[in-house]
Amino acid sequence: MGGAFSFARFGAVLIKEFIQMRRDRITFAMMIGLPIIQLFLFGFAINADPRHLPTLIDIADDGPLTRAILAGMQNSGYFDFIGPVGGTAAGEEALRRGDANFVVVIPPNFERDTIRGRNPQILVSADASDPSAVSGAAAALTGIVQVAVAETFEGPLRSLAGGAPPFSVAVHREYNPEGRTSTNIVPGLLAIILSMTMVMITAVAIVKETERGTMEMLIATPVRPFEVMLGKILPYVLVGYVQTIVFVTAAALIFRVPFDGSLWAFFIGFNLFILVNLALGFLISTAARSQMQAMQLSFFTILPSILLSGFMFPFAGMPQWAQWLGTAVPATHFLRVVRKVMLKGADTADVSGEFLALTIILVVISVIAMLRYRQTLD
Template identity: 55%
Template structure:
């Protein structure tokens, strides 16, 4: 019988530790030269530890509330003082009319609208069980749930000292008042109503920044960017010409997300479509400028991709997409306010769910415009300095 031919493994097992050490030193030198990649590898775990350890909190506190106060009596003042002293709600304004309170709730300036009706104390003493009406912004069910569960306990502790002496008969169960909660914009608490519109911001951030940064870095790697700059085309013209074709890609993504949200998840589009178009156009341009800025700092496509993920992680965690924005500490909110996705998420949720128009989104529209201008200026300055 013919024996099978066995491969000669002697060459594979012939290992030289000196050659291995030489390759090892060469790789260390390469790492030292590739400083951006090494810095990202070191900073990525540090950033994750800081964000997940300190910035992320699923129990939101100090949510803004507006009070529609139609009666100013000792009992109503005691209730509002206890509510404001708690860590769940901060009373930021007193609405003069119901329309003013509704506008604050719709624009996102308030998470709760607390309405105390006229004649509350008189009806309470008579045993008529008056109502305290609380309208909650339930577009984010997680953010709204914690405080709503605590308001009943806060009311009991606030009214208990008042139910003494002649009013001791009010110490009964059920309590002599009723707290009625209206969950606005998402009464059923469906998480898809909060997540799916916000996915538009996440998708545009990931694709627009990554595609732009990698595409422009590829031009630099191949040497075609220098050839382009040798022509009469100016840097500003290059920036506009290179980024505007991707607006069509963003438009296709917007159409896909809106279609799926309406047909598959049954999410209504209630606000101004014109305001939505303006906001999404500014947001796409802001992400394209961010990708362009990354391309001026990255030397290779791999570095551009790593820098994109370095930006993408805080954009997901600090924008209010996954975790309530109000539950984050002040320093994390300050970082989040500098991210274009934070303002876009608020805008798209307000327009899609809250029937918002231009007047309701101005508070986030002008910061988004300012971020776009800053990113475009930095990208242009950096581009000219590195490629001149």
């Protein structure tokens, strides 16, 4: 049909769309809420130059020079000293568990050997499984040493402050000595892949049944909410198994990522994580009324998994409130399991805390999902 443009018809369609937008509250909330969340996450929580990294110290010579060096490290903002450590073995264990990012070892007779020109060495052991968390702090050590020497040696010893430092600082990068980014990113990528696929597949599949009317037939049966949830979730566990096998094989053969830890610990961890994400997808399906809404809500949960879990940015470098939020994200704990097992040779005891956290999150999500599940259609 031809005819001139009608503002009345145009206005009617426009008003109709605004009314429809108001009724679709989930989509409207996503349009408003998602940009705000992204703004706060990228503006405050994301830090490509992490500071205040937990550091342990093993001091065998507590002289003025040692105190000046440690004060300079503390004032630089990169290192936060969380306490002493008793010996090399305890320091290595702290790095392996993830309790600290650095262990600083001051050798015996350090100051005396420095004055006598014996060039003693300070050892800084660093958890290089995340190279971005180590590089900035390690680069700052040169300037910290120069300032400490200049402030400590005065009078007849001032000559030691000129030229090269009278001692050396050796940075021992553990678990990723080559500093390869893929060694850190590839293990963490498994958490993101499983989050994206498991949550979205489950949510969309269940909502699709609701749209087609098959869910109404299921509701008419005596099937209980927990039985429905298990029946819908378990088939997709096999999908998660296939993804994990393909991923681990590619990581080893293509990217040369080591697998030094317990296979049993890895098996428990990824099974718990798969169940958590499938339960989350089931929970989303109870809130969504269309496949589009299910995809939108799934994306809403994936964003924190990428930004707050420590996948892209060091977890220890985020502000405290962001770390609290990240602790509630399942990917945070699974990512720690994968990196500890694959890169640090962890066993089940080393990651038992992460197992407990994933179990608690699974129980909470499952209970909420079952409470929201309705035996009758609205």
